[in-house]
Amino acid sequence: MVEEEKDGEAQAQEETTNLVVPWMRAPVDVSHVDSCSLETLPSLHPRLKEALEKMGISSLFPVQVAVWHETIGPGGFERDVCVNSPTGSGKTLSYALPIVQTLSSRAVRCLRALVVLPTRDLALQVKGVFDAIAPSVGLSVGSAVGQSSIAGDIAQLIKTPKLDAGICYDPEDISQNLESSAVDILVATPGRLMDHINNTKGFTLEHLRYLVVDETDRLLRESYQEWLPTVLKLTQASDDGLFPSSTPFVPSAFGSLQTIRRQSVERGFKGKPYPRLAKLALSATLTQDPSKLIQLDLHHPLFMTTGATRYRLPEKLECLRLICETGVKPVYLVGLLKALEGEKCIVFTSSVETTRRLCKLLNFFGDSMIKAKEYSGGLNQAVRSKEIKAFRKGDIKVLISSDALARGMDVELVTNVINYDMPQYPKTFIHRAGRTARAGRDGRCFTLLGDHEVRRFSSLLKKVGNASCPIYPIPPDLFAPVRAIYEPALAKLKESVEPIAPKRGRQVGFKHNSRTTNSQTKRNKATSEQA
Numbered sequence: 001m002v003e004e005e006k007d008g009e010a011q012a013q014e015e016t017t018n019l020v021v022p023w024m025r026a027p028v029d030v031s032h033v034d035s036c037s038l039e040t041l042p043s044l045h046p047r048l049k050e051a052l053e054k055m056g057i058s059s060l061f062p063v064q065v066a067v068w069h070e071t072i073g074p075g076g077f078e079r080d081v082c083v084n085s086p087t088g089s090g091k092t093l094s095y096a097l098p099i100v101q102t103l104s105s106r107a108v109r110c111l112r113a114l115v116v117l118p119t120r121d122l123a124l125q126v127k128g129v130f131d132a133i134a135p136s137v138g139l140s141v142g143s144a145v146g147q148s149s150i151a152g153d154i155a156q157l158i159k160t161p162k163l164d165a166g167i168c169y170d171p172e173d174i175s176q177n178l179e180s181s182a183v184d185i186l187v188a189t190p191g192r193l194m195d196h197i198n199n200t201k202g203f204t205l206e207h208l209r210y211l212v213v214d215e216t217d218r219l220l221r222e223s224y225q226e227w228l229p230t231v232l233k234l235t236q237a238s239d240d241g242l243f244p245s246s247t248p249f250v251p252s253a254f255g256s257l258q259t260i261r262r263q264s265v266e267r268g269f270k271g272k273p274y275p276r277l278a279k280l281a282l283s284a285t286l287t288q289d290p291s292k293l294i295q296l297d298l299h300h301p302l303f304m305t306t307g308a309t310r311y312r313l314p315e316k317l318e319c320l321r322l323i324c325e326t327g328v329k330p331v332y333l334v335g336l337l338k339a340l341e342g343e344k345c346i347v348f349t350s351s352v353e354t355t356r357r358l359c360k361l362l363n364f365f366g367d368s369m370i371k372a373k374e375y376s377g378g379l380n381q382a383v384r385s386k387e388i389k390a391f392r393k394g395d396i397k398v399l400i401s402s403d404a405l406a407r408g409m410d411v412e413l414v415t416n417v418i419n420y421d422m423p424q425y426p427k428t429f430i431h432r433a434g435r436t437a438r439a440g441r442d443g444r445c446f447t448l449l450g451d452h453e454v455r456r457f458s459s460l461l462k463k464v465g466n467a468s469c470p471i472y473p474i475p476p477d478l479f480a481p482v483r484a485i486y487e488p489a490l491a492k493l494k495e496s497v498e499p500i501a502p503k504r505g506r507q508v509g510f511k512h513n514s515r516t517t518n519s520q521t522k523r524n525k526a527t528s529e530q531a
């Protein structure tokens with residue numbers, strides 16, 4: 001993927017120059033923090049406790065406890081927080097809970113918290129987490145993501161006055177005008193957010209108090225229409241006027257609100273309250289690149305990480321490898337999938353095109369072998385949503401995917417991740433593998449390798465802090481029937497996907513992805529992580 005390549009270059013640069021911003025050199029190590037039961041969590045709102053219990057949550061994970069202390073506890077949102085914590089460790093709730101808790105005492109509905117994620121599916125997943133807790137304290141959550149109707153968004157986000165019988169809407173009436181937003185919290189993708197900022201009447205970030213940049217490294221890698229500088233600028237605009245810290249909002253001459261974001265006294269401001277937006281940045285592979293981090297304009301940032309290594313795999317993840325004979329990699333994959341029959345598996349490939357072909361090929365092996373569906377940026381959103389829904393429900397057990405599914409997606413009971421194509425970069429490995437072994441559960445990550453990839457894979461494993469990756473032995477009796485039907489399945493695939501005259505020596509297959517042309521590869525890569 002073009003994105004992962006950029007990531008790789010950036011990582012290589014960081015690794016060689018060893019540039020680390022000073023505040024990252026003294027992190028809070030979350031691996032020394034214990035889980036905490038809801039009963040003993042200080043200051044937790046009783047209705048939030050109930051909502052969490054309804055979700056089946058009885059205690060907070062370490063990263064959630066650490067962020068809680070820094071925001072609700074003694075830290076009191078004094079500093080911006082940057083979290084680097086493994087996949088599946090519960091980062092979503094680590095920011096959702098303190099934001100909902102602090103906003104639970106708000107008097108007037110305004111857009112106070114903005115959560116930005118790189119893809120539509122991720123944004124909707126995170127909205128689901130807020131939806132599970134925010135209504136319990138009277139807060140409303142909205143979403144603004146691509147490929148949904150703008151009119152629908154506007155109806156959901158902007159409050160229009162109700163014209164009840166006998167009551168007239170009076171735009172001069174401040175009490176009617178106070179609530180312009182229909183939501184307190186907005187979960188958005190950058191493109192749709194910019195649409196609203198530029199075009200939606202009544203949409204304002206004037207009262208924003210919290211900004212969450214989830215999957216930070218991914219979001220900072222691309223400018224997405226300059227969304228971040230725009231948001232920072234719009235929230236700074238209302239910082240010009242300072243209001244007494246005891247007055248959380250003041251009706252202005254225009255009937256709208258003005259918000260003091262932080263009521264703390266900042267260094268160098270001689271006792272004056274200095275309004276600012278509180279920011280939280282999170283990822284399992286948080287960038288350490290100063291030129292990227294500077295874009296966030298962080299305030300006395302506090303860095304939370306887990307352990308001494310840069311990246312960390314989930315504790316209960318088991319890594320295994322399969323060394324495949326040249327030219328018959330799909331046979332190994334089908335053999336492995338037969339060995340894992342009945343369990344939920346995600347198979348990652350290197351591109352949209354390989355995803356499409358591999359999925360077709362597997363289905364040509366016949367229903368009795370493998371039933372697989374595909375998920376990639378090459379499909380339209382409706383199809384992707386349908387497939388992911390079926391996968392969540394368990395109607396589909398095998399999902400062949402590009403890296404569109406690698407980051408953040410939380411699908412329950414995925415017990416196996418299979419790297420059909422070896423990931424090129426440590427970050428890609430971390431995110432792919434992290435679709436399993438989530439929330440302290442067990443999971444396995446298999447990587448299929450050709451002989452020529454073994455050395456490179458060993459060096460990649462070292463970078464993700466995992467030295468042990470034994471060979472997985474597929475039971476030999478599973479291979480023979482698969483081998484027997486490989487050639488006919490391949491022939492069917494050739495007929496179905498090879499309208500272009502094959503080049504000399506070119507075969508349909510998955511042995512070498514380099515066979516696709518450069519422009520094709522670039523196209524595929526470019527779409528593979530698109531929302």
Ligand SMILES: Nc1ncnc2c1ncn2[C@@H]1O[C@H](COP(=O)(O)OP(=O)(O)OP(=O)(O)O)[C@@H](O)[C@H]1O
Binds near residue numbers: 091
């Ligand atoms: N305190 C908790 N108790 C039990 N389960 C939890 C708790 N917190 C989160 N979970 C569950 O853990 C899973 C992983 O959480 P989440 O998606 O927030 O992880 P993450 O750290 O953001 O992962 P990624 O880096 O892959 O995005 C989810 O299914 C979530 O419901």
